[in-house]
Amino acid sequence: MKPYRMHLMLCTGTGCVSNKAFRIRRVLEETLAKHQLQDEIAVVPTGCNGFCAQGPVMVVQPDGIFYQMLAERDVAELVEEHFLKGRPVRRLMFTPSGEREPVPRMSDIGFFGKQRLVALRNRGLIDPEKIEDYIARDGYAALAKVLTEMTPEQVIEEVKQSGLRGRGGAGFPAGRKWESRRKAPGEPKYIVCNADEGDPGAFMDRSIIESDPHSVLEGMVIGAYAIGASRGYVYIRHEYPLAVERLDIAIRQAREFGLLGTGILGGGFDFDIEIRRGAGAFVCGETTSLVASIEGQSPEPRQRPPRTTLWGKPVNINNVETWANVPVILLRGAAWFASIGTEKSKGTKVFSLVGKVRNTGLVEVPMGITIREVVFDIGGGLADGKRFKAIQTGGPSGGCIPASLQNLPIDYEQLTEAGSMMGSGGLIVMDESDCMVDVARYFLEFLTDESCGKCTACREGVPVMYRMLANICEGRGTQGDIELLEELSQAVIDASLCGLGKSAPNPVLSTLRYFRDEYQAHIRDRCCPACVCKPLFHYLIDEDICNGCGACKKSCPHEAIEGEAKSVHRILQDQCTKCGACFDVCPKDAVTKNPNRIETRESREVDELVPA
Amino acid sequence: MPKLTPEDLASIRERMARTMSLREGKARAHVTVHLGTCGIAAGARDVMRVLMNLLEQRDAEDILLTTSGCAGLCSCEPMMTVEVKGQAPVKYVHLDEAKTVQIFESHVLVGKIVPEYALAVGSERVG
Structure with missing residues (x-):
């Protein structure tokens, strides 16, 4: 070169x-x-x-x-x-x-x-469309080592020793999964890479494929060798055009170089990979739905058999990030990988850090890092000097963790214990201007749309919960709503077949656990302490600050502001639709948001959440 | 493209080593050509071109070639600074093609300073 x-x-x-x-x-x-x-x-x-x-x-x-x-x-x-x-x-x-x-x-x-790159080890260092760049960074060296020096059993043992757990959400040990698929009867065997990333605000898998597609392919070939699979699929959503394009280029290059196909690296192992594109249904990330979608059937979850099959044959499904970790583990050894992270959660995790932090983006950190380090040291703290209120982890199936738990180390067990989950790695940071009831409402709306409709509890229960939350946000909540929400949550969890339904109530349960007062304020006091739910707060113009410039009056689309030039202006509450135009336009920040009834209890609550 | 063997992987890695060491910022020697307006007018871009060719010919993987602005001694341009890892940087002045080749062969590759073209050892104190 x-x-x-x-x-x-x-x-x-x-x-x-x-x-x-x-x-x-x-x-x-x-x-x-x-x-x-x-x-x-x-x-x-x-x-x-x-x-x-x-x-x-x-x-x-x-x-x-x-x-x-x-x-x-x-x-x-x-x-x-x-x-x-x-x-x-x-x-x-x-x-x-x-x-x-x-x-x-x-x-x-x-x-x-503070980041430690393992799955993203090549990010920013290689051109994802050039296989030579990947090879130059020790790419396919793990595959060469595996094919020439190791038996499939040794590969599985190494992955087991490393402590690698599935990065797609549930955190099942990858090595144990591989072992059971190797032992499963039936030929041919299949490998699937689950790239159906559907959580709102999550873009980890997309970024890994876009920046380093060969790391995923290499991991899959190693997995195929360990399990004895001959065919692999990457199930990826059509909404990721750049990822699909780069993956397609990578597969063609790997075939050309003899790293996929027959006689890989001049030896006797045959394996090839195809792309299967999904239409972007959230439920397709669920194992049995994903398999049904690959088979060309309607992607409805099935009663989970002890071992998932594809066309009746054994299949091993892991997520993008899990596969991308595999080559490094084989190359640098299980002990090295296991030295990173906590006792039960080894290695690193990729997160998409979004929401109200200054530095939004894609981060990879060792397991066990605290929420505070991620939000303040990496994320640079909250934008606009607002106070940290909560962090949502695990996507729609996850939950909100309050700022008071900011010293919680991030790993599978700790997040579950706190009422949330690791999920695939979305982190949404929220500040004092986010209403937790509204957040729960948003996720339930998403899940209402995404429920496949097979199980009654999920199909009917989730929309009922959504409507109750929407009512609470609109000031029509009634006493007993909270208890009913909890009861419905349990019913949806108990009577749903797949992970989507079983985890759908999580956003409600976790916000109720930590922010019950906020629900009560909405229902009993008709007050939204964060000033998000329009019927439950009002705008006021501060008389001491307003200089009568008239900008608010001009911007108001409903003629709801009165006042003469150079004198204090006033909002006519009856006509105000709370569009926020005056709030945005005021050069003096004289327009303020006010909860409908100011509760001392609420202000005390917010004070308790201030980071130490 | 013929199908690869494990040995081919190693040779691709070797071939790409210079490219990667550049991206990772690893180097044994660091050569800086002073490309201020004065340097460019005096022929510093020719010096740069000579160095680029030398790097290619010698297949020198661990040498970084960078540019910087005017070194402050415009009358002595073209100039370059050679810094071999662990040693003080040396500034060379009034360069031409032949001198550049000689400095590259001697100082950059072997670590032997060429005193007749050198201005001084070390850099100004910064701050």
Whole structure:
């Protein structure tokens, strides 16, 4: 390969692409050519860098300089100043909140500092569309080791020793699953990669496939060898076009290089992988539905047999992140992997960190890291100086953990004990302006749409719970609603067949567990303490602050504000629809949100949640 | 593309080693060409081109080539700074193709400073 003196590692994950990373790439290449730098400097498109909040981002190597929020108009200056003359452009670097000086080097930025990359080991370092890049970073070396030096039983033993557990949600030990499939009678055997990531706000699996598709393929080939499978499927949703495209390229390259197909790596092992695209139904992430969907049937869950089958034959299903961990475990050894994490949860976990934190993005951290470290050290704390209230983990099936438990270490057991779950790894950070009843309502609405309709308890029970929550949010809650919600939750859990129904009440149960007062305020006091539920709060103009500029009056679509120029304005509550236009437009922040009845109990409650 | 064997994987890794060490920022020697306006006018881009070719010819994996702005001594351009790991950086002045080749062969590859073209050892104190 021709040597370059500089590599521009431009993030082309979905987040940065939606911020025009592909156009920046084109302009970069044109501008480099204009300065005759095209033979000295290479532009390398990479997968998700992780720091999505600052996208489009680019890391300049070998200097390690991190540029963020790039636009086409910045390119000329970057090329002339930094790439030609070697003077990094400070105005395009990242400045942490509360600090004045930008941080030039990526390794010095807090967001990256606490992360430990195992599943995402190649993120930002390789071009996902070039198999040579993956091989250069020890790609397929684990496969070569497995095929030439190890028996399938040894591979399974290694994975068991590593303590790797399924990253898709339930956390079942991967090695034990493999062992049972190896022993299961029936030929041929199948391998499936579950890439049907459906949780709102979750993009871990998508990013892994977009940034390093070969790591997933290699893991699958190793798994196939261990289990004795001859055919594999990646079940991925059609809504992930970039991931599907890169996966397709990766499969074709692997076949061309003899890493898939017959006689892999010149030996006697045959295995091939196909992509199966799903239409994006949440229930398809559930094992038996997923299998039905691959078989071409309607994706309804079935009574779970002791061993799941595909076309009546044994099948082993693991999630994207689980597969991506496999090659490193085989290459570096079970002991190394088991040295990371907690007693029962080994290794690292990839999370998509979203919500009210400053640094939203894709992070990989060792198991056992505390919620506080993730939210404050990596996430940079809450945006707009608001107070941390809760963190939602595990997607719609998970739950909300209050800020008072922020020192909780994140692992499978601790999250379950706290009434939530690891799930696939979505983390939604909420602040004091989020209403927990509204959050539960949102998730139940999602689950109402996504229920497949097979079991009565889930099909009928979840919508009833949703309507009750919607009523509470609209100020029509009645005494006894909370108890009825709890009773219904138990019924839905008991009488649903699959994981979707069994976990659907979790958002309600976990918010009731930690924020029962907020429910009571909605029902008894007709008050939304967070000022989210429109019928339960009102806007006021602070007379001491208002300077009568009239901006609110102009913006109001319902003529609900009165007041003369340069004198205090007033909101006519009868006509106000609480659209929030005045709140957004006021240059003095004189418009305030007020709970309908200010309860001292509520303010005390919020005070207790302040992080120590 | 013929089907790979385990040995082929190793040779691809070797072939790509320079590319990867650049991305990981690992290096034994660090060569900086001063590409300020003065340097460019005096021919520093030719120096850069010579160095790029040398890197390719010698297949030197662990040498980083970077640029920086004017070193402050415009009358002595083109200039470059060579820093071998664990040693003080050395600034070379009034470069041309022949001198660049000689410095690369001697200092960068073998670690032997070429005193006749060197301006000084070390850098200014910063801060």
